[in-house]
Amino acid sequence: MKDCNQCGKCCLKYGGQNLATNDEEIALWEIFNPEIYRYVRNGKIWHDPDTGAKLHKCPFLRLQTKSVTGSATQYLCDIYLNRPEDCRLYPSEIGEMVRDECEMIEAIDLLDISKAQHSLEKHS
Ligand code: SF4
Numbered sequence: 001m002k003d004c005n006q007c008g009k010c011c012l013k014y015g016g017q018n019l020a021t022n023d024e025e026i027a028l029w030e031i032f033n034p035e036i037y038r039y040v041r042n043g044k045i046w047h048d049p050d051t052g053a054k055l056h057k058c059p060f061l062r063l064q065t066k067s068v069t070g071s072a073t074q075y076l077c078d079i080y081l082n083r084p085e086d087c088r089l090y091p092s093e094i095g096e097m098v099r100d101e102c103e104m105i106e107a108i109d110l111l112d113i114s115k116a117q118h119s120l121e122k123h124s
């Protein structure tokens with residue numbers, strides 16, 4: 001199991017879907033992070049602050065072209081420390097990572113899924 005290389009696949013796939021959040025973090029955003037709270041509508045994320053329309057990509061995902069890791073591109077989360085619950089919990093299952101082509105997975109992980117799951121849980 002490799003470290004996350006910020007390939008961005010998870011954010012690109014899920015960032016425009018109905019990411020799970022909760023009342024507590026929404027209340028904290030309202031007080032401390034109005035720049036995040038403005039994208040919430042009726043307890044759901046992410047919505048255009050002006051029109052209220054559902055966004056099809058996460059407004060906080062940023063592409064950086066020159067990365068310190070040497071890869072050509074790298075995605076950054078502009079609200080990393082205050083990101084929603086769903087984002088904080090990803091990745092949690094090997095099956096999901098395989099489906100999403102998460103770049104933390106190595107060929108050896110696929111030989112023993114239980115061991116890989118254990119390794120992932122230690123990673124988190
Ligand atoms: S909030 Fe951050 S971690 Fe979550 S989808 Fe957006 S960019 Fe990715």
Ligand code: SF4
Pocket residue numbers: 003004005006007008009010011090091100101102103104
């Ligand atoms: S898909 Fe995997 S490697 Fe890529 S950013 Fe998400 S967690 Fe990191």
